[in-house]
Amino acid sequence: MTKKEFDKDNAWLNKALDEFTIERPSPDLKGRILRAATGEKRQEPGRVIQFTGGKKFTWPVLGTSMAAALALALVLIPGSDTVVPTAPVEVAAITEQAPLVTEPETGNPLEIAAVAEISEQEEAEVEELLYSLLEEQAFEEELLGLL
Protein backbone atom coordinates (compact mmCIF):
# COMPACT_ATOMS: atom_id res chain seq x y z
CA MET A 1 0.00 0.00 0.00
CA THR A 2 1.34 3.43 -0.92
CA LYS A 3 1.27 6.37 1.49
CA LYS A 4 -1.32 8.04 -0.70
CA GLU A 5 -3.58 5.02 -0.53
CA PHE A 6 -3.05 4.78 3.19
CA ASP A 7 -3.91 8.44 3.79
CA LYS A 8 -7.03 8.08 1.70
CA ASP A 9 -8.22 5.24 3.87
CA ASN A 10 -7.14 6.74 7.15
CA ALA A 11 -10.54 8.25 7.78
CA TRP A 12 -12.15 4.87 7.45
CA LEU A 13 -9.59 3.34 9.81
CA ASN A 14 -10.15 6.05 12.40
CA LYS A 15 -13.84 5.33 12.25
CA ALA A 16 -13.13 1.65 12.76
CA LEU A 17 -10.93 2.37 15.79
CA ASP A 18 -13.72 4.39 17.33
CA GLU A 19 -15.76 1.21 17.57
CA PHE A 20 -13.59 0.24 20.53
CA THR A 21 -15.65 2.09 23.07
CA ILE A 22 -15.21 1.86 26.82
CA GLU A 23 -17.91 1.63 29.44
CA ARG A 24 -17.58 3.39 32.77
CA PRO A 25 -15.64 1.70 35.58
CA SER A 26 -17.40 0.07 38.53
CA PRO A 27 -19.47 2.58 40.47
CA ASP A 28 -17.56 1.89 43.66
CA LEU A 29 -14.08 2.38 42.17
CA LYS A 30 -13.76 5.96 43.35
CA GLY A 31 -14.83 4.98 46.84
CA ARG A 32 -12.34 2.14 46.91
CA ILE A 33 -9.54 4.48 45.89
CA LEU A 34 -10.46 7.06 48.49
CA ARG A 35 -10.67 4.48 51.25
CA ALA A 36 -7.43 2.80 50.23
CA ALA A 37 -5.57 6.09 49.98
CA THR A 38 -6.87 7.84 53.03
CA GLY A 39 -7.38 4.81 55.24
CA GLU A 40 -11.03 5.58 55.83
CA LYS A 41 -13.28 2.67 56.61
CA ARG A 42 -16.26 1.80 54.58
CA GLN A 43 -19.56 2.27 56.36
CA GLU A 44 -21.86 0.23 54.20
CA PRO A 45 -21.54 -3.51 53.51
CA GLY A 46 -19.67 -4.48 50.41
CA ARG A 47 -16.31 -5.70 49.26
CA VAL A 48 -14.51 -6.13 52.53
CA ILE A 49 -11.69 -8.11 54.04
CA GLN A 50 -10.10 -8.38 57.43
CA PHE A 51 -6.51 -9.17 58.15
CA THR A 52 -4.87 -9.77 61.38
CA GLY A 53 -1.31 -8.69 62.01
CA GLY A 54 1.66 -10.88 61.53
CA LYS A 55 3.12 -12.37 58.45
CA LYS A 56 2.42 -10.46 55.31
CA PHE A 57 1.06 -12.03 52.21
CA THR A 58 1.65 -9.77 49.29
CA TRP A 59 1.24 -10.45 45.66
CA PRO A 60 2.53 -7.46 43.76
CA VAL A 61 0.80 -8.41 40.57
CA LEU A 62 -2.55 -8.07 42.20
CA GLY A 63 -4.36 -4.90 43.03
CA THR A 64 -6.22 -4.66 46.26
CA SER A 65 -9.52 -5.88 44.93
CA MET A 66 -8.01 -8.93 43.31
CA ALA A 67 -5.92 -9.65 46.38
CA ALA A 68 -9.03 -9.53 48.50
CA ALA A 69 -10.90 -11.78 46.14
CA LEU A 70 -7.96 -14.17 46.01
CA ALA A 71 -7.81 -14.31 49.77
CA LEU A 72 -11.49 -15.12 49.79
CA ALA A 73 -10.94 -17.78 47.18
CA LEU A 74 -8.27 -19.37 49.33
CA VAL A 75 -10.82 -19.82 52.05
CA LEU A 76 -13.98 -20.55 50.15
CA ILE A 77 -13.18 -22.32 46.91
CA PRO A 78 -14.03 -26.00 47.17
CA GLY A 79 -10.94 -28.12 47.34
CA SER A 80 -8.74 -25.26 48.42
CA ASP A 81 -8.64 -26.36 52.07
CA THR A 82 -5.05 -27.39 51.67
CA VAL A 83 -4.04 -23.84 50.93
CA VAL A 84 -5.95 -22.11 53.68
CA PRO A 85 -3.28 -20.28 55.63
CA THR A 86 -3.17 -21.06 59.31
CA ALA A 87 -0.86 -18.21 60.15
CA PRO A 88 -1.93 -14.61 60.45
CA VAL A 89 -2.07 -13.08 57.05
CA GLU A 90 -2.19 -9.58 55.77
CA VAL A 91 -2.94 -8.67 52.19
CA ALA A 92 -1.93 -5.31 50.80
CA ALA A 93 -3.75 -2.26 52.08
CA ILE A 94 -7.12 -3.32 53.31
CA THR A 95 -9.57 -1.05 54.91
CA GLU A 96 -12.48 -2.94 56.34
CA GLN A 97 -13.38 -5.34 59.07
CA ALA A 98 -15.27 -8.49 58.26
CA PRO A 99 -16.65 -11.40 60.23
CA LEU A 100 -14.20 -14.15 60.91
CA VAL A 101 -14.41 -17.22 58.75
CA THR A 102 -14.22 -20.45 60.65
CA GLU A 103 -12.31 -23.51 59.67
CA PRO A 104 -14.94 -25.93 58.31
CA GLU A 105 -13.91 -29.04 60.22
CA THR A 106 -12.92 -27.68 63.59
CA GLY A 107 -15.02 -24.57 63.71
CA ASN A 108 -11.99 -22.63 64.83
CA PRO A 109 -11.77 -19.12 63.47
CA LEU A 110 -9.26 -18.68 60.73
CA GLU A 111 -6.90 -15.84 61.29
CA ILE A 112 -7.52 -14.71 57.82
CA ALA A 113 -11.08 -13.71 57.32
CA ALA A 114 -12.17 -12.51 53.98
CA VAL A 115 -15.60 -11.60 52.88
CA ALA A 116 -16.27 -10.01 49.58
CA GLU A 117 -19.36 -9.49 47.56
CA ILE A 118 -18.16 -10.53 44.17
CA SER A 119 -20.10 -11.40 41.09
CA GLU A 120 -20.16 -14.84 39.54
CA GLN A 121 -17.91 -13.55 36.81
CA GLU A 122 -15.37 -12.27 39.33
CA GLU A 123 -15.60 -15.49 41.26
CA ALA A 124 -14.86 -17.53 38.14
CA GLU A 125 -12.02 -15.19 37.32
CA VAL A 126 -10.51 -15.54 40.76
CA GLU A 127 -10.85 -19.29 40.62
CA GLU A 128 -9.06 -19.38 37.29
CA LEU A 129 -6.39 -17.10 38.65
CA LEU A 130 -5.99 -19.13 41.80
CA TYR A 131 -5.39 -22.35 39.97
CA SER A 132 -3.03 -20.73 37.50
CA LEU A 133 -1.09 -19.28 40.42
CA LEU A 134 -1.01 -22.61 42.16
CA GLU A 135 0.83 -24.00 39.20
CA GLU A 136 3.60 -21.53 39.65
CA GLN A 137 6.46 -22.57 41.82
CA ALA A 138 6.86 -19.13 43.30
CA PHE A 139 3.31 -19.14 44.51
CA GLU A 140 3.65 -22.60 46.00
CA GLU A 141 6.73 -21.49 47.85
CA GLU A 142 4.91 -18.47 49.12
CA LEU A 143 2.11 -20.65 50.37
CA LEU A 144 4.49 -23.12 51.96
CA GLY A 145 5.92 -20.23 53.85
CA LEU A 146 2.52 -19.50 55.23
CA LEU A 147 1.59 -22.98 56.27
Added chain:
Amino acid sequence: MFKEAQISKNNNAIDEELIALVSKKDKRAFDEFISRHLNMLYSIAYRMQMNRADAEDVVQETMMRVWQNAHMWDRDGGASVRTWIYTITHNICIDSKRKTTRRPHLELLEEPEDKGLSADKLVQKKQARRLVMEAINELPENQKTAIIFCHYQKLSNSEAAEVMGSTVKAVESLLVRAKKSLFDKLEGKRSLFEGAGQ
Protein backbone atom coordinates in the same frame (compact mmCIF):
# COMPACT_ATOMS: atom_id res chain seq x y z
CA MET B 1 -9.28 27.07 18.59
CA PHE B 2 -8.78 29.89 21.07
CA LYS B 3 -11.72 28.62 23.09
CA GLU B 4 -10.27 25.09 23.21
CA ALA B 5 -6.90 26.42 24.27
CA GLN B 6 -8.57 28.52 26.94
CA ILE B 7 -10.52 25.54 28.28
CA SER B 8 -7.35 23.46 28.29
CA LYS B 9 -5.51 26.24 30.13
CA ASN B 10 -8.28 26.45 32.70
CA ASN B 11 -8.26 22.69 33.17
CA ASN B 12 -4.51 22.75 33.73
CA ALA B 13 -4.87 25.49 36.29
CA ILE B 14 -7.57 23.56 38.15
CA ASP B 15 -5.47 20.41 38.11
CA GLU B 16 -2.46 22.29 39.42
CA GLU B 17 -4.50 23.80 42.20
CA LEU B 18 -5.93 20.43 43.15
CA ILE B 19 -2.54 18.72 43.11
CA ALA B 20 -1.14 21.39 45.40
CA LEU B 21 -3.94 20.67 47.85
CA VAL B 22 -3.58 16.90 47.47
CA SER B 23 0.10 17.23 48.33
CA LYS B 24 -1.12 18.64 51.66
CA LYS B 25 -3.39 15.59 52.06
CA ASP B 26 -6.59 17.49 51.39
CA LYS B 27 -9.16 14.72 50.98
CA ARG B 28 -11.80 16.88 49.33
CA ALA B 29 -9.31 18.00 46.72
CA PHE B 30 -8.33 14.38 46.14
CA ASP B 31 -11.98 13.42 45.77
CA GLU B 32 -12.40 16.16 43.16
CA PHE B 33 -9.18 15.17 41.41
CA ILE B 34 -10.34 11.55 41.13
CA SER B 35 -13.69 12.66 39.73
CA ARG B 36 -11.98 14.71 37.05
CA HIS B 37 -9.69 11.94 35.84
CA LEU B 38 -11.22 8.60 36.76
CA ASN B 39 -13.00 7.80 33.51
CA MET B 40 -10.11 8.96 31.37
CA LEU B 41 -7.55 6.89 33.28
CA TYR B 42 -9.87 3.91 33.20
CA SER B 43 -10.23 4.12 29.44
CA ILE B 44 -6.44 4.21 29.03
CA ALA B 45 -5.94 1.33 31.43
CA TYR B 46 -8.74 -0.71 29.88
CA ARG B 47 -7.30 -0.39 26.40
CA MET B 48 -3.87 -1.30 27.72
CA GLN B 49 -4.99 -4.23 29.88
CA MET B 50 -8.07 -5.31 27.92
CA ASN B 51 -10.10 -6.27 30.95
CA ARG B 52 -12.01 -4.48 33.67
CA ALA B 53 -10.41 -5.94 36.79
CA ASP B 54 -6.85 -5.18 35.75
CA ALA B 55 -7.83 -1.76 34.45
CA GLU B 56 -9.45 -0.83 37.75
CA ASP B 57 -6.40 -2.05 39.64
CA VAL B 58 -4.19 0.14 37.46
CA VAL B 59 -6.40 3.18 38.06
CA GLN B 60 -6.42 2.53 41.79
CA GLU B 61 -2.64 2.19 41.89
CA THR B 62 -2.26 5.37 39.83
CA MET B 63 -4.40 7.34 42.23
CA MET B 64 -2.63 5.87 45.23
CA ARG B 65 0.65 7.14 43.81
CA VAL B 66 -0.88 10.54 43.16
CA TRP B 67 -2.01 10.67 46.78
CA GLN B 68 1.40 9.62 48.05
CA ASN B 69 3.54 11.59 45.62
CA ALA B 70 1.58 14.69 44.71
CA HIS B 71 4.38 16.80 46.16
CA MET B 72 6.68 15.33 43.51
CA TRP B 73 4.80 16.79 40.59
CA ASP B 74 7.12 19.41 39.18
CA ARG B 75 5.33 22.44 37.83
CA ASP B 76 8.57 23.89 36.59
CA GLY B 77 9.51 20.65 34.86
CA GLY B 78 7.11 21.55 32.11
CA ALA B 79 4.83 18.52 32.25
CA SER B 80 1.15 19.16 32.78
CA VAL B 81 -0.58 17.33 35.61
CA ARG B 82 -2.47 15.38 32.99
CA THR B 83 0.66 14.07 31.25
CA TRP B 84 2.19 13.36 34.66
CA ILE B 85 -0.67 11.06 35.70
CA TYR B 86 -0.79 9.49 32.24
CA THR B 87 2.91 8.70 32.66
CA ILE B 88 2.21 7.05 36.01
CA THR B 89 -0.61 5.01 34.48
CA HIS B 90 1.56 3.98 31.57
CA ASN B 91 4.40 2.89 33.85
CA ILE B 92 2.06 0.85 36.03
CA CYS B 93 0.64 -0.90 32.97
CA ILE B 94 4.15 -1.71 31.75
CA ASP B 95 5.20 -2.99 35.17
CA SER B 96 2.09 -5.08 35.41
CA LYS B 97 2.79 -6.72 32.07
CA ARG B 98 6.41 -7.38 33.00
CA LYS B 99 5.43 -9.06 36.22
CA THR B 100 2.86 -11.38 34.84
CA THR B 101 1.75 -13.21 31.81
CA ARG B 102 -1.55 -14.11 33.37
CA ARG B 103 -4.83 -13.43 31.70
CA PRO B 104 -3.69 -11.98 28.43
CA HIS B 105 -7.21 -12.61 27.18
CA LEU B 106 -9.52 -9.92 25.97
CA GLU B 107 -12.55 -9.31 28.06
CA LEU B 108 -15.36 -9.41 25.64
CA LEU B 109 -18.12 -9.64 28.18
CA GLU B 110 -18.26 -5.91 28.59
CA GLU B 111 -20.16 -4.78 25.61
CA PRO B 112 -21.32 -1.29 24.84
CA GLU B 113 -24.97 -0.59 25.30
CA ASP B 114 -26.58 0.73 22.21
CA LYS B 115 -30.12 1.49 23.08
CA GLY B 116 -32.38 1.93 20.15
CA LEU B 117 -30.34 -0.14 17.72
CA SER B 118 -31.84 -3.15 16.05
CA ALA B 119 -30.61 -6.58 17.09
CA ASP B 120 -28.73 -6.91 13.82
CA LYS B 121 -26.98 -3.59 14.30
CA LEU B 122 -26.08 -4.50 17.85
CA VAL B 123 -24.52 -7.75 16.75
CA GLN B 124 -22.66 -5.88 14.04
CA LYS B 125 -21.32 -3.30 16.48
CA LYS B 126 -20.23 -5.96 18.93
CA GLN B 127 -18.43 -7.82 16.21
CA ALA B 128 -16.75 -4.61 15.07
CA ARG B 129 -15.64 -3.83 18.62
CA ARG B 130 -14.25 -7.31 19.08
CA LEU B 131 -12.28 -7.16 15.85
CA VAL B 132 -10.75 -3.81 16.75
CA MET B 133 -9.87 -4.99 20.26
CA GLU B 134 -8.17 -8.07 18.86
CA ALA B 135 -6.30 -6.08 16.25
CA ILE B 136 -5.05 -3.54 18.80
CA ASN B 137 -4.13 -6.24 21.28
CA GLU B 138 -1.95 -7.94 18.68
CA LEU B 139 0.13 -4.81 18.12
CA PRO B 140 3.58 -4.57 19.70
CA GLU B 141 3.25 -2.87 23.07
CA ASN B 142 4.79 0.47 22.07
CA GLN B 143 2.64 0.74 18.93
CA LYS B 144 -0.43 -0.06 20.97
CA THR B 145 0.52 2.62 23.50
CA ALA B 146 1.03 5.21 20.77
CA ILE B 147 -2.41 4.48 19.34
CA ILE B 148 -4.04 4.68 22.75
CA PHE B 149 -2.54 8.03 23.65
CA CYS B 150 -2.66 9.69 20.24
CA HIS B 151 -5.86 8.33 18.75
CA TYR B 152 -8.02 7.67 21.79
CA GLN B 153 -6.70 10.23 24.28
CA LYS B 154 -6.03 12.84 21.61
CA LEU B 155 -2.59 13.69 22.94
CA SER B 156 -0.24 15.49 20.60
CA ASN B 157 2.73 13.47 19.41
CA SER B 158 5.01 15.46 21.69
CA GLU B 159 2.76 14.84 24.71
CA ALA B 160 2.63 11.14 23.86
CA ALA B 161 6.41 11.11 23.54
CA GLU B 162 6.68 12.65 26.99
CA VAL B 163 4.36 10.06 28.50
CA MET B 164 6.15 7.20 26.78
CA GLY B 165 9.62 8.52 27.53
CA SER B 166 10.33 8.61 23.83
CA THR B 167 10.92 11.10 21.03
CA VAL B 168 8.37 12.75 18.78
CA LYS B 169 9.94 11.10 15.75
CA ALA B 170 9.72 7.69 17.36
CA VAL B 171 6.06 8.23 18.22
CA GLU B 172 5.31 9.30 14.65
CA SER B 173 6.99 6.18 13.38
CA LEU B 174 5.10 3.98 15.85
CA LEU B 175 1.80 5.53 14.78
CA VAL B 176 2.45 4.94 11.11
CA ARG B 177 3.44 1.34 11.69
CA ALA B 178 0.52 0.75 14.03
CA LYS B 179 -2.01 2.19 11.62
CA LYS B 180 -0.61 0.23 8.69
CA SER B 181 -0.79 -2.91 10.73
CA LEU B 182 -4.34 -2.16 11.84
CA PHE B 183 -5.30 -1.33 8.30
CA ASP B 184 -4.02 -4.69 7.11
CA LYS B 185 -5.75 -6.57 9.89
CA LEU B 186 -9.11 -4.83 9.53
CA GLU B 187 -9.35 -4.14 5.83
CA GLY B 188 -11.01 -7.46 5.09
CA LYS B 189 -13.92 -6.46 7.33
CA ARG B 190 -14.14 -2.91 6.10
CA SER B 191 -17.79 -3.15 5.16
CA LEU B 192 -18.60 -4.10 8.73
CA PHE B 193 -17.05 -0.90 10.08
CA GLU B 194 -18.57 1.29 7.45
CA GLY B 195 -21.99 0.04 8.50
CA ALA B 196 -21.41 -0.11 12.26
CA GLY B 197 -21.72 3.56 13.01
CA GLN B 198 -24.99 4.02 11.19
